[in-house]
Amino acid sequence: MNLFTEIRESIIISLNSIRANKARSFLATLGIVIGIMTVTTLQTAIEGINRAFEKSIAAVGADVLYIQKFEWFGKDDWEVYRNRRDIKWQEYEYVERNMNNAESICPTVSTSALVTYQDFTSENVPVFGTTEEYQRTLGMDVADGRFFTKRESDGGWAVCVIGYDIKESFFQGIDPLGKVIQVNGHNFKIIGMYKKMGSMLGLFSLDNRIIIPINKFFKIFGTRRSLTINVKALSVDALEDTKEEVKAVMKRARHIPVGGKEDFGINQQEAFKQTYESLTGLIKTIGTAITLLSLIVGSIGIANIMFVSVKERTKEIGIRKAIGAKRSTILLQFLIEAVTICVVGGLIGLIIAFPISLVINAVLLPTAMPLWVVIIALVISAFAGIIAGFFPALSASKLDPVDALRYE
Amino acid sequence: MEEIIKTSDIVKLYVMGNEELYALKGVSMTIHKNEYVAIMGPSGSGKSTFMNIIGCLDTPTSGLYELNGQNVSDMDDNELAAVRNKEIGFVFQTFNLLPRSNALHNVELPLIYSGMPKKIRLELAEEALNKVGLQDRMMHKPNELSGGQRQRVAIARALVNKPSIILADEPTGNLDSKTGDEIMELFDNLQTQGNTIILVTHEDFIAEHAHRIIRLRDGLIESDQITQKGLKYQSIKTITA
Numbered sequence: 001m002n003l004f005t006e007i008r009e010s011i012i013i014s015l016n017s018i019r020a021n022k023a024r025s026f027l028a029t030l031g032i033v034i035g036i037m038t039v040t041t042l043q044t045a046i047e048g049i050n051r052a053f054e055k056s057i058a059a060v061g062a063d064v065l066y067i068q069k070f071e072w073f074g075k076d077d078w079e080v081y082r083n084r085r086d087i088k089w090q091e092y093e094y095v096e097r098n099m100n101n102a103e104s105i106c107p108t109v110s111t112s113a114l115v116t117y118q119d120f121t122s123e124n125v126p127v128f129g130t131t132e133e134y135q136r137t138l139g140m141d142v143a144d145g146r147f148f149t150k151r152e153s154d155g156g157w158a159v160c161v162i163g164y165d166i167k168e169s170f171f172q173g174i175d176p177l178g179k180v181i182q183v184n185g186h187n188f189k190i191i192g193m194y195k196k197m198g199s200m201l202g203l204f205s206l207d208n209r210i211i212i213p214i215n216k217f218f219k220i221f222g223t224r225r226s227l228t229i230n231v232k233a234l235s236v237d238a239l240e241d242t243k244e245e246v247k248a249v250m251k252r253a254r255h256i257p258v259g260g261k262e263d264f265g266i267n268q269q270e271a272f273k274q275t276y277e278s279l280t281g282l283i284k285t286i287g288t289a290i291t292l293l294s295l296i297v298g299s300i301g302i303a304n305i306m307f308v309s310v311k312e313r314t315k316e317i318g319i320r321k322a323i324g325a326k327r328s329t330i331l332l333q334f335l336i337e338a339v340t341i342c343v344v345g346g347l348i349g350l351i352i353a354f355p356i357s358l359v360i361n362a363v364l365l366p367t368a369m370p371l372w373v374v375i376i377a378l379v380i381s382a383f384a385g386i387i388a389g390f391f392p393a394l395s396a397s398k399l400d401p402v403d404a405l406r407y408e
Numbered sequence: 409m410e411e412i413i414k415t416s417d418i419v420k421l422y423v424m425g426n427e428e429l430y431a432l433k434g435v436s437m438t439i440h441k442n443e444y445v446a447i448m449g450p451s452g453s454g455k456s457t458f459m460n461i462i463g464c465l466d467t468p469t470s471g472l473y474e475l476n477g478q479n480v481s482d483m484d485d486n487e488l489a490a491v492r493n494k495e496i497g498f499v500f501q502t503f504n505l506l507p508r509s510n511a512l513h514n515v516e517l518p519l520i521y522s523g524m525p526k527k528i529r530l531e532l533a534e535e536a537l538n539k540v541g542l543q544d545r546m547m548h549k550p551n552e553l554s555g556g557q558r559q560r561v562a563i564a565r566a567l568v569n570k571p572s573i574i575l576a577d578e579p580t581g582n583l584d585s586k587t588g589d590e591i592m593e594l595f596d597n598l599q600t601q602g603n604t605i606i607l608v609t610h611e612d613f614i615a616e617h618a619h620r621i622i623r624l625r626d627g628l629i630e631s632d633q634i635t636q637k638g639l640k641y642q643s644i645k646t647i648t649a
Contacts, residue, residue, distance in 0.1 A: 002523050009520055016508050319504045322465060323565065324493020324521040326486045401465045405504070 006332055014337035017309065018344065028305035029345030031298020032384060035291050036349030036377045037356075040369065042287035043376075044357040046280055048367025053276055056198065061139055062269045063103075063236045065246055067095070067229040071265035073275050084263050085254070086226035089218075094253040095229055101242045103232040106133035109217060109225050115210065116182040117170045125166070126209045127183060129217025137232045145177050145192035148213055156215030161192035164207040181210075186220055188212060239268065295380065298345070299388040306338050306392035317396055318404030331397040338389025339382050346381030350374060409440040411474075412572050412604050413462060418471035420457050420627075431457040433627035434471070439573075439606065444599045444638070446607040446615035449624035456577075458624060459608045463496055463575045464488045476572045493521050497566025501578035503558040505550040511537060511561045512546040518569045536564040540594060556587035563594060573604045580614060592617050 018025045069084050092107040099105060112124040132150045135141065148159050160181070167176050176190045188210075197206040233242035243266055250264055251257075310317070317330055325333075350369075357369045420432040431454045439445055449455040460466040461473060464480055467488070473481040480491055497518075498504075505514045515533040524532075537546055540560040550558055559579060566574050576595065580588030596617055599605050607618055615621050619638025623630040634642070 005520060005523065005526075020508060315504070316506060319506065320517070320521075321489060322463075322492060322498050322504070323518045324489050324569075326489045326521075328486075329521065402460050405465070405500070 006329060007336065010333040010336035011340060013333055014340040017313075017337060018341060021309075024305060025341055025344075028301045029298070029341050029348070031294050031301050032342050032345030032381055033298075033349045033352070035294035035298050035384075036346045036381060037353045038287065038294060039291040039380070040350055040353040040373050040377050041356050041360075042283070042291075043373045044353070044367055044369045045360055045364075046283065046287075047370055047373070048360060048365045049280065051367070052365050057269055057272055057276075061232065063233045063239055064138065064268070065231045065233065065239070065243055066265075066267040067231065067246060067250060068265045068267055069226045072267045072271050074265070086224075087229060087264065089223065089227065091250065091253045092227055092229050095231070095246070095249050098249045098252070099231065099242075099245060101234060101238060101245050103234050104133050104136040105229065105231050106131050106137040107214060108134070108228045108230060109214060111221050111225065113184045113210075113221075115166070115170075116185075117179065120170050122169065125183075127217070127221075128209055128211045129214035129221075130211060131214055134211065134230075137230045139232075140194065140197075142192040143195035145190070147192055153213040154215065156213050156219055158186065158188050158216060159191045159213065160188040161194065161211045162190055163194050163205075163209040164196040165205060166208065166210060167193050183210060183212070184220060186216075243268070295384050298342075299384045302338055302341060302385065302388035303392060305341075306334060306389050307395070309337070310334060310392050310396040313396075314399060314404050314407040317399050318401050318407065321399070321401035322405060327397040330399075331393045334393035334396045335386060335389045338393065339385030342381040342385030342388065343378060346378050349381075350377055409442070411438055412441050412443075412476055413437075413439040413606075414472075414474040415462075416472045418458070418461060418468045418473060420454070420461065420466075421469040430627050432461075432468070435624070435627070435629055436471075437622060437629065437632065439604065441572075442599070442602055442604055444596075444605050444607075444617070444619040444641075446609055446618035446621045447624065448610060448612075448615050448621055449630075450610065452626075453624040454627040455608060455610075455624050459575065459577060459606075462573075462606065463498060464492045489521075493518055494569060495572040497569065497571040497574040499559070499562050499566050499574065499576035499579045501581040503550070503555075503562045503582070505558060505561055505565075507550050510547050510549050511542060511553065511564075514550070514561055515564045515568050518565060522569060532568055533564075536568040537561070539567065540564045554587075555583050556590060559583065559587075559591050560594070563591075563598075567598070567603075573606055574598065575606050575608070577608045578610075579607070580609075580611075588614075 067087065069087055070081055074081060089107070092105075096105050108128055108130045110126055110128045113127045115122045115125040130153075132148060132153045135147045142161060145161070147161055148157065151157075152159055160183070162176065162181075170176070170181065171179070176193060179190050180187050181190065182188070194207070231242060231246055233239045246266060247262060248258075251260065251262055254263070256262065320330065354369060357367060361367045415438075416436045418432050418435040419430065422429040422431055433454075435454075435458060447455060447458065457466070461468050464475065464483075465488075467483070468481055471481065472479065475491065476495055478491070480488065483491065492498075506517070509517075512530070512533055515536050516529050519529040519532060534543070534546065537543055540563050542557060542560050542564065545553060545557060545561075550561070553561065563574075566576075574595075579595070580591055583591060592614065595605055595607070605618075607614065609615055616635060616637065618635060619641050620632070620634050622632045
């Protein structure tokens, strides 16, 4: 008897038997349903979070170092950070002058301010001061109009570039270019606009900001704020070299001896990634544990029901053996039955998980159930079926035909 | 005449705890092609054990059993399964059909196990059902058929693989006498068409359909006789030959 006919026949038998015991089969496979549901929902959600993360992390350039007062994800005690000095304009100038391994460097400083245009006002709008090198360093291109020039920057001209949200809330249906807005009462002429960029990990918007020349910023808001020095490396590969140089240059600027510990933070996208990955890693571990547990419980349920099924069908096994079924045929028949029950359970799990993924997509974050998750889920179900069905199937295949035929 | 079954000194020993029980104590006999034999005996005579061995469901403790020229007495499970599939057609007292499958599929089953392609399988199964007069009941499940019809399905299943012997264990035991007669008539016809038939029964009027009666008692052959019908059949055969 060839394997193909054998498998086909076994699938027909098992579907018949599932149909004959609908409620029992469903209850038996519930563990698998829950397991597959958890694993697919979780994977789908993680996939969504990953996509959102990749999208927002792009705003933090992979080849840019951010020299700041603090590290983004400091691991030391607060004591270590408490007495840190602000980063000063002079330090920026020193770094700017002395760095060799850098594509470009720009300082940024920020605050929030009251913004007015005619009758519209908005409080707490983030305002950034920077130089003309901002564009090249952080790679954010102006969509409409232009960025300010070195002359405008050095001279502290009253010009600004606005984010997408500012344009939307103040200038509906009007072209903002050339219009004048007030920032804390000071007039600024709009010379450029950004396109929509979204938010950083859903936390803060990249579109709600006004960018002005740093010298104008100092005039309005003072010079007491700590700066960020943004250093773009020559390439992503050269990032580590650049980082070493930045560290050395900053230490010299602050007169810290070569062996001394730096009192500033050098941040980079990598730090975000590491933190993010340890977080999703935790979610994955917990999810995998839940999945594994429900699959184990599910498999035990299937194994149990398969033993019952073998017992109930002892006579049938006897008949099949009498008319020529080999051991392997009987083994395969019950194995396939267990696999079929599990795969059906897996499919039910997927059918339940799919609308959940749509809800997540609509309410929480953009996501989609990836095909590979569906395939993996079904493979896992089949595998659980093989594990669960093996011993019951083996016991069925070993039945003595004479005893089995006599069984009532 | 060609020898289909040849047993020599078949012994079957059952060990239950400390007790040893000889179900068969040395049974030797030969059955030829196209014979019509009834095996009789009271309960405990070893009749069932002998039938299981003849049917390759069980193997003897010692002794030799040749079926259609091959020694089956020390075959393993899988080889025996193949022999059962190819050489033996079983008909049981309780019909033993698969309850969830229709008549056609029940008859098709031995052919599935012998690996026959679907098209030929269906043709042969339909042909076998025609032969037992159930051509218009093929799609019915066992619970939609009468006892006699179920036994006809079982006979069709036994015939479909064109086995060397048809082994019927109390084939009329669960049927009323009229239906039983019809089933026995069917066996008689099958024999005249060239099949070898072995009936296992304890009813004399069933055994009388056969041409030869082998009686077992206490694990041994008590008698081996030709019946009236057998004598008549032989004389007719000799005349026509």
